[in-house]
Amino acid sequence: MSYISVAVVILMLSWVSSDLIPGDMNSKWRPNNVLMSNIDNYYRMLALKTSDVDNRRKRFVSVISQAYMYYVASDEMDRVKRVQESVAKTKQDLNKPTDAIAGQARAYLIILKTPIDQPINDIKASCPPKAKQKDCLEALKKYHKANRASCKEYDRNLRLYDKYIEYVTDPEFTDFVTDIFAVSDNGDKAALAYFTYVMLIEYPEAVEKGREAYKMRANTTFPCNVYNLPLF
Secondary structure, eight states: OOHHHHHHHHHHHHOOOOOOOTTOOOSSHHHHHHHHHHHHHHHHHSOOSGGGGGOHHHHHHHHHHHHHHHHHHOOOSSHHHHHHHHHHHHHTTTTSOHHHHTHHHHHHHHHHHHHHHHHHHHHHHHOOTTSOHHHHHHHHHHHHHHHHHHOTTHHHHHHHHHHHHHHHTSHHHHHHHHHHHHHOSSOHHHHHHHHHHIIIIIOHHHHHHHHHHHHHHHHSOOOOOTTTSOOO
């Protein structure tokens, strides 16, 4: 087995499910862990440096991700036309190095985390795995109250966090990422064909949740962040 194949298997094993399991003490920590882990895992699936140029799997994911960035940013109302537009724009990028193609998706994941870092930290602090549901919710309420007192627009961060929890914990999203692992040892043409299939046929509901979350992040200002909120 090649080093690349080993890395892919490791990523597959590290991909996190949001399903609650018997013994979970509260309903908050696992989805929160899913959000943190899966954002980080997806970032690692993208091309990160020039040496990734020969990594077919990272190029496949990077090409799909670039097309998806065009898709979620588009104001075209018709879904089919939006997909066609995204594919056409991505084709114009295919002569770029793989790490450059992935640049927009990498930047988006970094920008995304800024306003949701504090909601993530709220749950990490108030709802560890062993915290009972009642204790978790009471502590979380106190954190939210303190953060609202420090920054009155903090509810915007919470709404964005909830939107991404809904997206990343959707079973369709998990299935989509699992499928990418299975088909990613292919070229650019296959990547764009798979992108079209995913957008229009296989996972349309998860795709639209992602687009809604992107629009919320892009069209809302978030003055509250970990740099101007109290640390606990």
